[in-house]
Amino acid sequence: MKIAIDGMGGDNAPAAVVDGAIQALSEYDDVELFIAGPKEIIDLELGKYTYPKDRITVVDAKEVISPSEHPVMALRKKKDSSIVKALNLVKEGTCDAIISGGSTGAFLAGCTLIIGRVKGVERPALAPIMPGRRGNFMIVDVGANVDCKPAFLVQFAKLGKIYYQKVFNVESPSIGLINIGEEEEKGNELTKAAFKLLKAEVSINFKGNIEPRDIPTGDTNILVSDGFVGNTALKMYEGSASSILGIIKDEILKSSVISKLGILLLKPVLKSIMKKFDYKEVGGAPFLGVDGICIKAHGSSDAKAFKNSIKQTKLFYENNVLEDIRNEFSIEN
Amino acid sequence: MKIAIDGMGGDNAPAAVVDGAIQALSEYDDVELFIAGPKEIIDLELGKYTYPKDRITVVDAKEVISPSEHPVMALRKKKDSSIVKALNLVKEGTCDAIISGGSTGAFLAGCTLIIGRVKGVERPALAPIMPGRRGNFMIVDVGANVDCKPAFLVQFAKLGKIYYQKVFNVESPSIGLINIGEEEEKGNELTKAAFKLLKAEVSINFKGNIEPRDIPTGDTNILVSDGFVGNTALKMYEGSASSILGIIKDEILKSSVISKLGILLLKPVLKSIMKKFDYKEVGGAPFLGVDGICIKAHGSSDAKAFKNSIKQTKLFYENNVLEDIRNEFSIEN
Numbered sequence: 156m157k158i159a160i161d162g163m164g165g166d167n168a169p170a171a172v173v174d175g176a177i178q179a180l181s182e183y184d185d186v187e188l189f190i191a192g193p194k195e196i197i198d199l200e201l202g203k204y205t206y207p208k209d210r211i212t213v214v215d216a217k218e219v220i221s222p223s224e225h226p227v228m229a230l231r232k233k234k235d236s237s238i239v240k241a242l243n244l245v246k247e248g249t250c251d252a253i254i255s256g257g258s259t260g261a262f263l264a265g266c267t268l269i270i271g272r273v274k275g276v277e278r279p280a281l282a283p284i285m286p287g288r289r290g291n292f293m294i295v296d297v298g299a300n301v302d303c304k305p306a307f308l309v310q311f312a313k314l315g316k317i318y319y320q321k322v323f324n325v326e327s328p329s330i331g332l333i334n335i336g337e338e339e340e341k342g343n344e345l346t347k348a349a350f351k352l353l354k355a356e357v358s359i360n361f362k363g364n365i366e367p368r369d370i371p372t373g374d375t376n377i378l379v380s381d382g383f384v385g386n387t388a389l390k391m392y393e394g395s396a397s398s399i400l401g402i403i404k405d406e407i408l409k410s411s412v413i414s415k416l417g418i419l420l421l422k423p424v425l426k427s428i429m430k431k432f433d434y435k436e437v438g439g440a441p442f443l444g445v446d447g448i449c450i451k452a453h454g455s456s457d458a459k460a461f462k463n464s465i466k467q468t469k470l471f472y473e474n475n476v477l478e479d480i481r482n483e484f485s486i487e488n
Numbered sequence: 489m490k491i492a493i494d495g496m497g498g499d500n501a502p503a504a505v506v507d508g509a510i511q512a513l514s515e516y517d518d519v520e521l522f523i524a525g526p527k528e529i530i531d532l533e534l535g536k537y538t539y540p541k542d543r544i545t546v547v548d549a550k551e552v553i554s555p556s557e558h559p560v561m562a563l564r565k566k567k568d569s570s571i572v573k574a575l576n577l578v579k580e581g582t583c584d585a586i587i588s589g590g591s592t593g594a595f596l597a598g599c600t601l602i603i604g605r606v607k608g609v610e611r612p613a614l615a616p617i618m619p620g621r622r623g624n625f626m627i628v629d630v631g632a633n634v635d636c637k638p639a640f641l642v643q644f645a646k647l648g649k650i651y652y653q654k655v656f657n658v659e660s661p662s663i664g665l666i667n668i669g670e671e672e673e674k675g676n677e678l679t680k681a682a683f684k685l686l687k688a689e690v691s692i693n694f695k696g697n698i699e700p701r702d703i704p705t706g707d708t709n710i711l712v713s714d715g716f717v718g719n720t721a722l723k724m725y726e727g728s729a730s731s732i733l734g735i736i737k738d739e740i741l742k743s744s745v746i747s748k749l750g751i752l753l754l755k756p757v758l759k760s761i762m763k764k765f766d767y768k769e770v771g772g773a774p775f776l777g778v779d780g781i782c783i784k785a786h787g788s789s790d791a792k793a794f795k796n797s798i799k800q801t802k803l804f805y806e807n808n809v810l811e812d813i814r815n816e817f818s819i820e821n
Contacts, residue, residue, distance in 0.1 A: 223671075288731040288738070298668055301676035335631055335719040338556075343634035343716045367720045368727030383676045384720050386668040387700045391721050394701030395728030398621045402764055403757075405621070410757045417753030424739045424747045431735055 156185055156472050158252045158465060159244035162192030163219045163237040165256025166455050172256065173200035175461025180206055182462070183469060189250055191216045191240040216240040219257075222454070226260035230268065238262065242269040245447045252448035252468040254439065256456045262449075263299050263442060270447040273477075275484030278303070279444030280311045281382070281451060282318065284437050285392060287373020293319055294333075294370075295443065296382040297389045303381035305348035308332070312359050313483055314443040315377040321474035322467075328376035331365030333384055338364070345381060353379070367391075400429075438467035444480065448472055489518055489584050489805050491798060492577035495525030496552045496570040497590025499788050505589070506533035508794025513539055515795070516802060522583055524549045524573040549573040552590075555787070559593035563601065571595065575602040578780045585781035585801040587772065589789045595782075596632050596775060603780040606810075608817030611636070612777030613644045614715070614784060615651065617770045618725060620706020626652055627666075627703075628776065629715040630722045636714035638681035641665070645692050646816055647776040648710040654807035655800075661709035664698030666717055671697070678714060686712070700724075733762075771800035777813065781805055 160176060162169045169192055176188050187210050190197050194215040201211065218236040220229045230239060238257055242265045244250040253270075255262045263281065272279055280296035295311040296303075312330050319328040332350055334342045339350055341364060353361045365375050367388055380388070407418055418425075438460070439452040448471045452464045471477070493509060495502045502525055509521050520543050523530050527548040534544065551569040553562045563572060571590055575598045577583040586603075588595045596614065605612055613629035628644040629636075645663050652661040665683055667675045672683055674697060686694045698708050700721055713721070740751055751758075771793070772785040781804045785797045804810070 288734050301668065333720065335634065335716055335723070343714075346716075366727075367723035368730070370724065371727045371731035381676075383668055383679075384717060387666065387717050387720050388724050390668070390700035391703065391724035392728050394699075394704045395725050396732055397701070398704035399729055399732050401621050402761055406757045406761050406764075410754075413753050414757045417750040417757075420746050420750030421743075421754065424736075424743045424750075428735055428739050431739075 156252070156469060157187045157189065157250045158254060158468055159189045159191065159214075159241040159250040161237045161241045161253070161255035161257050162190040162197050163216075163257065164262075165452060167457055168256060169197055169200050171456060171458045172461050173197065173204075174458035175456075175465065176211065177204045177206050178458060178462040179465040180210055183465070186210070186465060186469065188212070188465075189214050189241070189244050191237040191244070193217055214240050214244065220261045222258040222260070224258065224261070226258065226264040227268070229258075229261055230265050238265055239269070242266065245449075246270055251472055252450065254450045254452055254461070254464050254468060256439075256452035256454055256461065259298065259451060259454070262451050266442050266445045266447070266449045270445050270449065273444055273446045273481050273484055276314070276444035276480075277310060278307050279442055280314060281440050282315055282443050283389060283440035285389070286431050286437065287371050290373035290376070291323070291437070292370060292373045292376060292378060294378045294380065294385045294389055296380070297385040297440070298382040299442070300382040302383075303345060305345060305352050308349040308379045308381070309352045309356055310444070311379045312353060312356070312361070312377065314480060315379065316359055317479045317483060318441060318443055318471075318476055319376050321476045321479060322470045325376060327360045329362045330359050330377045330379065331362045331375040333367060333370070333378050333380035333388060334364035335366065336364065337366060349379075438463040441467070441471060446477075446481075448477060489802060490520045490522065490582065491801055492522045492524065492547075492574040492583040492586045494570045494574045494586070494588035494590050495523040495530050496549075497588040497595075498785060500790055501589060502530055502533050504789060504791045505794050506530065506537075507791035508789075508798065509544065510537045510539050511791060511795040512798040513543055516798070519543070519798060519802065521545070521798075522547050522574070522577050524570040524577070526550055547573050547577065553594045555591040555593070557591065557594070559591065559597040560601070562591075562594055563598050571598055572602070575599065579603055584805055585783065587783045587785055587794070587797050587801060589772075589785035589787055589794065592631065592784060592787075595784050599775050599778045599780065599782045603778050603782065606777055606779045606814050606817050609647070609777035609813075610643060611640050612775055613647060614773050615648055615776050616722060616773035618722070619764050619770065620704050623706035623709070624656070624770070625703060625706045625709060625711060627711045627713065627718045627722055629713070630718040630773070631715040632775070633715040635716075636678060638678060638685050641682040641712045641714070642685045642689055643777070644712045645686060645689070645694070645710065647813060648712065649692055650812045650816060651774060651776060651809055652709050654809045654812060655803045658709060660693045662695045663692050663710045663712065664695045664708040666700060666703070666711050666713035666721060667697035668699065669697065670699060682712075771796040774800070774804060779810075779814075781810060
């Protein structure tokens, strides 16, 4: 499998990208990597490691798109950017997948404009996988589509179902609509209309409305919503986890010696809790509905997160998720 | 000050309501309470306590509205319900405030229909106060208005400002718009338009867009949003806190004896953390913009939470919040 990587994407690029790529090479025999970025800079990073030279190709790209730039304008202007070069590798068929930790806006726009949508998919959706109390859950969409029509949410449910089914090997993943009440008649105009459509869709295991307070349990596999609400739920989860662990830290700092001894004894437990909330374990967020394997790595990804996003593209590829999406939506249209 | 209490509202009513009322009587000299509910049931609860009889009046109400009933229909049909009787005590001027832990829908509809809006307020908003890492924050609105026009959010900001200013004694509370990006041009149709209006409003200390991940820090005093997004943020915060503390519990249960000893030593710290997340400390959520002091207590309120919501109505009353809201909106129109 050949994977294109945006060598300059992310807060810790290019060092963490190259480090993660090298780690992936030794863990996975069958991947070949194409790193796009300024050749001299990427080569300098690669020079720090010993690795099979025939499995990494550097694709020279002189420019970089920053998250502060207007996505579509930047894509048009910076044809020689690492993200555009990496996207073209997938478009022209050299690579099977792309990973970027850079500007989310530029990545989503680039995937849609350069690689294109799967025929029949109206709006591709960004669908991160999050760690919950009793299992992982996926939110579709978290920001690619801030204003949605009800029918988009049915497509989000189908996209999420195929990914979850194949990658996590769950026969019939449960699907919920993020809503502010459990009853069918609750919600805003969008969710009321979407509820009816989702309920009528026999091909999915629709559980009904899920209130946000029940999302973090992980009891529902896939949550659908417009990208604004999905993004709010996702970032509120991240922010709550970080603030709560921060409060625990604050309290410990001002605690007694005896309490500090307690912390020392608890270290292995705390470590295992932190691991549970570590997005680096999961990899990145697949951008579902575009006609390629496109993974958005977290902007603050370290080497381990990049390595795991490479593992994620492998799972996407080996489980034929893209073919299943194409089949699902070609029947529909 | 005279306060009407829905004696049958909440999961633990009427026992917790009556218990909280009795506690409030001994803590606050100047409150007189009117408890609405089936007389024999409320009297039975009151019979368990010794208290100054002249400071509690039972207002007989034979019916109860449950959260599963359609709010407006139930209000029309059940004229003899505890919530309608309590609302009427405020409307006719017998009481200065109302507290209910019952059906949120019936409470909001009842306050608007029976007590009415302050002149000039288009949509009253439910505005709970939440504990954050570095201070309390308020979200306006969390569900009274699921579909909003941009101008509503400016009114929410003004309502929140007056409450926060007077009750927490903060001269110029900071106000943020819940959005999925910090930049002005980010967001959906509603937030883009609301941003412009909020920025142009000189009477408020508008800090710009606040991403949900930054809400739990408590660094921004007041967050405005439509009721759907605000409810999502609120419930995701509650759910995350509960799931994270749950994960900690799970890990501890399967941990070693040494770790369990650690927990024992940490008990005072854990207790202080739990207290930080305890909504019972804060009281209830004021329903701002209606022409009365209306506090929605949490559905699962215990006696302490009811007692604190009585304290909250006192603060609302003694700080003349309602007069200030009337003045603010009468100038506007």
